[in-house]
Each structure stands twice: as structure tokens, then as C-alpha cells.
Amino acid sequence: MGQGLSGFLSYFGGGVSQAPSLDEDDKDIPEASRRYKTFRKHPELFDSRILDSWVAPELVEIVQACKAGFNCEPREICPHLREEVAGVYSFPCFTKEFISCFNEEIASFYASGIPARRPNSMNNYGVIVNEIGMRPMITEFQQKYIWPVAKVLFPKQASQFDDHHSFIVRYTASEDLGLDMHTDDSDVTFNVCLGHEFTGATLTFCGYMGAPDHRKASHVYAHEVGRAVLHLGSRRHGADDIASGTRMNLIVWSHNKAWRRVHRLRLSDDYEKEEGPPDPVCLSYTHDRDYLAYKKKPVGRAAGRNRAWCPPPGMEYEGFGDKDDDKDDAIL
Ligand SMILES: O=C(O)CCC(=O)C(=O)O
Ligand SMILES: [Fe+2]
Structure with missing residues (x-):
């Protein structure tokens, strides 16, 4: 043993040697982005700017409170930040304006017929948004909004964010219904619901990878349009089957290269016996x-x-x- 879990803790890719690094999956394949350029509907989504009118005022308040030095007690940060269960937080995130712009853009990408690689081997309808040209905008959002909050809630894993893998997932009763239990190849995961109307499709959380209660249920989170959930990548979770409608979410896997270099769980030393x-x-x-x-x-x-x-x-x-x-x- 002695093998790091990086290969198989992620559901992404096919096996140990196939788990992609960010360098492979996002940056070296600009093809879809180049081809999609002439189809763009909202050029501002491809800029390295986040418009004020896109961000929920509650998130602006949360970020201000985090920057003002509150500690990781959500109640002390701001009433808008909800602790769903220890280690899983949610907050209002995007306005209707952003959501409709973003969803139109994704619809336009699907309509373009440009082939897109899927975000993971279990998801047939998602799109890696970094690959279609949104990386600069997401980087800005990560640095200005996700990071200040994550740094307070998860000080070690979010001490810095230096990369991200960002994608949308989509579920409907006639396509992918849900997503098997897994952990993410991220240090911190941000997951925001962008619509549409749906029933079912909750997100079930269990324990942390390698902890004695890794596979014990801890919380069922019901997605709300415009609301984001934030958790560590090492937290086991899965998307429950959708009952009706369509759910689409934008997911940003933030990476802290320095932290993961030192702290990635190794089977041989950190894994604990299941309780x-x-x-x-x-x-x-x-x-x-x-x-x-x-x-x-x-x-x-x-x-x-x-x-x-x-x-x-x-x-x-x-x-x-x-x-x-x-x-x-x-x-x-
Ligand atoms: O559908 C969701 O809300 C979660 C999806 C997810 O966990 C993932 O794509 O890694
Ligand atoms: Fe996930």
C-alpha cells in the first residue's frame, strides 16, 4: 500500500492512472473554447470580471464579515450563512440576472453542437465550463467570493486557492438521474444550484474519507435555486435521483496545491477502521x-x-x- 488516495477517491476518470490533473483536463484543450467563441451570447461571462448585479447581496455581506475577521462560527459570521451540519455550509449566492444569463449561455453551447468533454465518467450531460472559455470569470469569482468564505470555514484546506476545475452537472428524469456516492478531487467544493424546476434531486452527505464514520449518513441538503453549498472535497456525498424536472448546478472544485502536496490522505497511515x-x-x-x-x-x-x-x-x-x-x- 502506501498509495495516495488521489487516484481512486475521485469518481472522475477511470482508475488510478487515469484521474486527470487540472493541467490536463482544462488548460491544454482550448478547442471547444475556440470554436464556441462566435456563438457566445453573453461575452461578459468570458471576462475576468464579476458584475455586482450577479452576486446576491447576502453573499456580499458574508464576504465582508469574513474579511472583517470573524471566526468560523457561522452565527458570528453572518445570519445569511447557514451551517447545514458540521462542515457543510450554504448561502444565497447568485441573482436571477446571473442565473438567466448563465443558463442561456449553456443552452447556446448545447445548441452549438460543439463536442464537450464531460466532467466525470458518471455524468453524460454536464460541461466543463473552463473548457468553453469561462475559466477567467470563475477564477475571479473564486478569488473574490469563494475563497474569503472558505478560508474562514476551512482554514487549512483553503489557506490559498491556486486552481480550479469547474463544470456544470445536469439531471432530468430522462437523462442522468443522480450521482453515486463519492468524494471530490478538490480541497474545497462549491456547488450552486442554477435551476430549473425540479423535485427530488437532494444531496446526501455522509462522513469524511478515511474517518470511522465515513459511510454514516450525516445530512440531506435540498438544493434551492441561487443558493450555494460549500464543503470539503473529502466529504462523501451523492446526488439523489431526480423525481421530475431538470436540475442544473455549477460546481467549482478549488485546489490548494501546497496543502494537497503535504496532506493528501494516504491509505497506509491516515485511514481509520470503520466503526x-x-x-x-x-x-x-x-x-x-x-x-x-x-x-x-x-x-x-x-x-x-x-x-x-x-x-x-x-x-x-x-x-x-x-x-x-x-x-x-x-x-x-
Ligand atoms: O449534483 C450535485 O449537487 C452534486 C454533484 C457532485 O457532487 C459532483 O459533481 O461532484
Ligand atoms: Fe461531488
């Missing part, structure tokens, strides 16, 4: 060795359990029993 059997809602079909001991194979899910690694050998809870991965007809 007990997982809560079924926290199970990941893609990543968990014992998934089929508790749940049936999800309907319509392509095979793809060859990366199942959790819990790592030696870290299993009492009573753990590996099930045959090929068996689809398990209990529950």
Missing part, C-alpha cells in the same frame, strides 16, 4: 466492495465496479464480508 456497517444511503456502487451485500445493482447503471476499493483491506468494520461483485441479486 460499523455502512448506512445504505452512503453506499457507493462504484467504490464500495460491500455494496452488493446491502443493495441491489442500481437499475441502468453500467458495470464499472472494477475500481471498488472501500473500505481498504485492514480497515473493514467487524462483520465485513466481501460479496461476489458479479452477483446482482443481493438483499435490500
Whole structure:
């Protein structure tokens, strides 16, 4: 062992050696961005500026309070910042003006027919917005709005942000329904809902990667249009199936290169034994060795359990029993 988790903690990519770095996925492929230029509807989305009229006044207040030196007690920062559960925070983020501009732009990108790489292997309809030319605008938003807040809430992981991987996800009843449990290849994840109308499609949180309660349920967050949620990338989470309508979210994975160089969890030293059997809602079909001991194979899910690694050998809870991965007809 002794292998860093970077390869397989992310659901992104196919396996250890395929997990992309930001350098690969965003910067070196300007093709979609170059081709999309003539289709742009809102050129201001491709500038390195954030218009005041885009940002919810509540977020401006939160940022001011964070800069004024309040500590990480959300109540002391500002009433607009809500602690959903320890380590998961939400706040009003974008105005209707931004949302309608952004959504029109994404619709225009889809209509252009320009091929886009998908943000991850489990998402067939998202778009990496950095690749279509929005990186400068997102960088500005990250530095001016996400970072000051994240730095107060997650001082170590957000001591600096020097890169980001930014993308949209989209779910509808006839396309992708949701997203399997996973952790993000980010230090801090920002996730804002940009519409449209939908029911279901909540976001379920479990514990931190490698902690004894990694696969214990901790919170169900109901997305609201315009509201953002902020959490560490190492927090296990998954998007519950949408029941009706369409949900689209913009997600920014912020990276702190210095922090991750030193602190990335290593299987051999930092991982702790699980405290007990997982809560079924926290199970990941893609990543968990014992998934089929508790749940049936999800309907319509392509095979793809060859990366199942959790819990790592030696870290299993009492009573753990590996099930045959090929068996689809398990209990529950
Ligand atoms: O759909 C969501 O709200 C979360 C998606 C997500 O966790 C991801 O794309 O990493
Ligand atoms: Fe995620």
C-alpha cells in the first residue's frame, strides 16, 4: 500500500492512472473554447470580471464579515450563512440576472453542437465550463467570493486557492438521474444550484474519507435555486435521483496545491477502521466492495465496479464480508 488516495477517491476518470490533473483536463484543450467563441451570447461571462448585479447581496455581506475577521462560527459570521451540519455550509449566492444569463449561455453551447468533454465518467450531460472559455470569470469569482468564505470555514484546506476545475452537472428524469456516492478531487467544493424546476434531486452527505464514520449518513441538503453549498472535497456525498424536472448546478472544485502536496490522505497511515456497517444511503456502487451485500445493482447503471476499493483491506468494520461483485441479486 502506501498509495495516495488521489487516484481512486475521485469518481472522475477511470482508475488510478487515469484521474486527470487540472493541467490536463482544462488548460491544454482550448478547442471547444475556440470554436464556441462566435456563438457566445453573453461575452461578459468570458471576462475576468464579476458584475455586482450577479452576486446576491447576502453573499456580499458574508464576504465582508469574513474579511472583517470573524471566526468560523457561522452565527458570528453572518445570519445569511447557514451551517447545514458540521462542515457543510450554504448561502444565497447568485441573482436571477446571473442565473438567466448563465443558463442561456449553456443552452447556446448545447445548441452549438460543439463536442464537450464531460466532467466525470458518471455524468453524460454536464460541461466543463473552463473548457468553453469561462475559466477567467470563475477564477475571479473564486478569488473574490469563494475563497474569503472558505478560508474562514476551512482554514487549512483553503489557506490559498491556486486552481480550479469547474463544470456544470445536469439531471432530468430522462437523462442522468443522480450521482453515486463519492468524494471530490478538490480541497474545497462549491456547488450552486442554477435551476430549473425540479423535485427530488437532494444531496446526501455522509462522513469524511478515511474517518470511522465515513459511510454514516450525516445530512440531506435540498438544493434551492441561487443558493450555494460549500464543503470539503473529502466529504462523501451523492446526488439523489431526480423525481421530475431538470436540475442544473455549477460546481467549482478549488485546489490548494501546497496543502494537497503535504496532506493528501494516504491509505497506509491516515485511514481509520470503520466503526460499523455502512448506512445504505452512503453506499457507493462504484467504490464500495460491500455494496452488493446491502443493495441491489442500481437499475441502468453500467458495470464499472472494477475500481471498488472501500473500505481498504485492514480497515473493514467487524462483520465485513466481501460479496461476489458479479452477483446482482443481493438483499435490500
Ligand atoms: O449534483 C450535485 O449537487 C452534486 C454533484 C457532485 O457532487 C459532483 O459533481 O461532484
Ligand atoms: Fe461531488
